[in-house]
Amino acid sequence: MLNRRHFLRNTTLAVSALAAPSILRAQNNKLVINSFGGAYEEIHRRLVITPFEEMTGIKVEVVTAYSADTLSQLRAQQEAPQFDVAHFSGGLETTAALEGLLSPIEPSELRNHDQMYEFAVSGISKGVGPTYSTAVIGLLYETNQINPIPTSWNDLLREGIGEHVLVTDAASNTYGLLSLLMMNHSLGGTMDDLTPGFEFVSKLLENGAVVVSKSPEIQQNFAQGSSWMAAYAQDYAYTLTKAGLPVRFVQPQEGAAFAPITVNLVANRPNREMALKFIDLSIRAEASEGWAEALRYSPTNRTVTLSGEVAEQVVYGEEAARNLVGFDPVVISDKRADWNEEWKRLLVR
């Protein structure tokens, strides 16, 4: 009888392995996650992945995939997703959660939950997040060319800098979209009506602004000295500063947008416990602090303490965090397709 049971079990295993490779993977004691490649991924390993592996003895398989790719893969593999944990930057997690691709999390399931700012965990009951750090979108400027220091989004229209302004593609780049929304917001526009924002960009284009879609192009343009001002992220300004470029970030008086970077629990996966442990580790103060120190992402964990230069170069503390403008990701994911269509038409030559 023992033999027969053995045989049966083995056959079932074999069949289920054929039918759903993910089951096999789960039994291999392995967690599959995505990360964003390059320096980001290295720091990700140092702050979260390696500590997790050491703590649990579970191997983490890291797939380099940016947000949009990750979303399309989750969609394609809806029934049997390969990811356990998905990281998103810039709003796609809401889309994924609405489509049921991500699993809700109870506050009690995360030990570090109470240390987080409210906005960082407000979506977890719907499957969004938590937000483990955040990028801030404001103005980047070239310190040798731009004087006085810009204080408003309107400074992008400043006399004589037309050709030296960079606009980031809002259709393919989330920071570009948030920039557009911020311009719109600063001119009194709402999420229901982006006309002021579109008109503003159209003026920038008339003045000769260059449109780029990828952050390296921004780097290249600043490095070659052909660009003097751009709407983009604070962490990226730090990348440029670190590389020796005379570039600084400023939070305009009308406010700066924040772009949450989230760690999400993928739905329909068998190893929820393990994944939750990973997420918990991602939001602990040490990790949040590490992100700020290494890449100047603003912390979302209230208990983080920063000092000196780092504290100045991120949005730090409850007071400062209050000046951030958040745009409702549900509305964004709802309207983004339409905005993209209008944006494409605005840009096309």
Added chain:
Amino acid sequence: MTGLAPPASAHLMAGALVIFTAFVMLVPLGVVIASSFSESQFLVFPPQGFSFRWYREILSSEAYLSAAWTSLKIAVIVTTFSVLVGTPTAIALAKSDTPGRATLSGLFLSPLVLPTLIFGIGLLMTMSIWLGGASIWGLIVGHLVICVPYVIRTVSAVLSRADPLLEEAARTMGANVWKKYLHVVLPQCRTGMAAGAFFAFNISFDDAVIALFVRAPGVETLPIRIYGQLEFSPDPSVAAVSTLMILVSLALVLLVDQAIGLDRMT
């Protein structure tokens, strides 16, 4: 015969054209190679300083090495299958009594001129709808489609020069079918198979279009890695990897030339 030589003006124009073409063809590759020895952290031109730091960087980067390994594995599998599939096809197409030869040959070679993009999208949709998502095998199949025609072409090219009498003789001498293929037909195909294999390897190793669409989690090929770096954080390490890949391509092109002669690849 001197009277028949082209006039000096023609020589001059020919020289100018060749130099200009060389410029357009090779300069982009040249700058990539030059940038790879740059010391600076940016991809600016002209490159600043001279160092091997980016080569050291890529050779110690796990991400690049594993991408190279993935590409290599895929390319070897694709090459093997391409030769296994392409050679018999070419032999059949070379036989005058194969029914529907012209149509078949058009069909078999059509992936050469049809948009690669279409295969990428088609495979992505097929696999997502029926097979539950992309996998490394999808990528291999996709590469197979664009590589097999090259093998068919190179093998056909040598077969068109081959001596049909040999096969005839083998048959009349009573060699059985297997022996005939093993000892008469295949040896004739050898150089074509080799050239086809080099092409197939190169195409699979370099492909970015199909890989961009049919990308399974955890499967990152070298070109995709480069594409990602270009999009998100280009530094001279991309140039260093690219330089190594250019050298691989150059070697393969020279091997093709050794096997059957480059100008037969029209």
Added chain:
Amino acid sequence: MAAIDSVRAQTRQESLFLLVPGVLVLLIAFLFPVGTILITSVVDWTEDGVFVLTTSHFEKFFVDDYYLKVAWRTLRLALVITLATAIFGVPLAYIMQRAHPTLRFIILLMVILPLMTSVVIRTFGWLVVLGNGGLLATLVAPLGFTGRSAVLMHTEAGIVIAMVQVLLPFMVLTVLGVLQGIGRELEEAGRTMGAGFWQVLRVIVLPLAVPGIVSGSLIVFALSLSSFITPSLVGGVRLPVMAGSIYQSIGGSFDWPFAAAQSVLLLAATLLLIIPYARLVRTSQ
């Protein structure tokens, strides 16, 4: 007679047997995916998972100025690219035919090498050459071209140059093949009969090379219609082409049926060109 018949039947059998793997690959990896695209482009999925036939995805393309503009740019660029490859490729093929074998090999190598290099690398090279402060801008700066005028990045001219680099070998090799078939005798006869060099080129060589030029042009045109990585990286977001628009529909707006419809249109445009090409090649053989 019976013996011959049986031999013939046997070789036929052999042929069919040899064709099996190729046909399988063609079916699984080519016809099936293309079929999937065709189906996806004409169906709509309703809420309850039922699907209905529709032409709406195609309508979306044709009623929209934006997509017509994109299609028109794609066609226009393909035309210019084809012309440019012909202008450079045809004389180059002729030079190769007449050149010393060593020089000929060198030209051949330099024409083929870019083709055999990964598209991402080539394009990366162009980014460095054409970009802001790139090689070209540095070279022309002393001539007084500075600022935006020296940058071909994000221009159609930039796309054309980068595409010519990739597609030139198709033109050169096709024309070279035809020229070699002609041989030098006719040309020499023309010269001995007193015709000038240029006259011989115009009256004898060029007309005879026409089939090669035509088929080379068709290949180049077809390939430039569907090129995607080079135009999107060199051209940037403000100069979209069809292949880029398809990619955007797949990865950006997740509208797969629309992506399929655009793919079908692209495929149809290519086939319109390829089928006459195949005929041409067959008759010339």
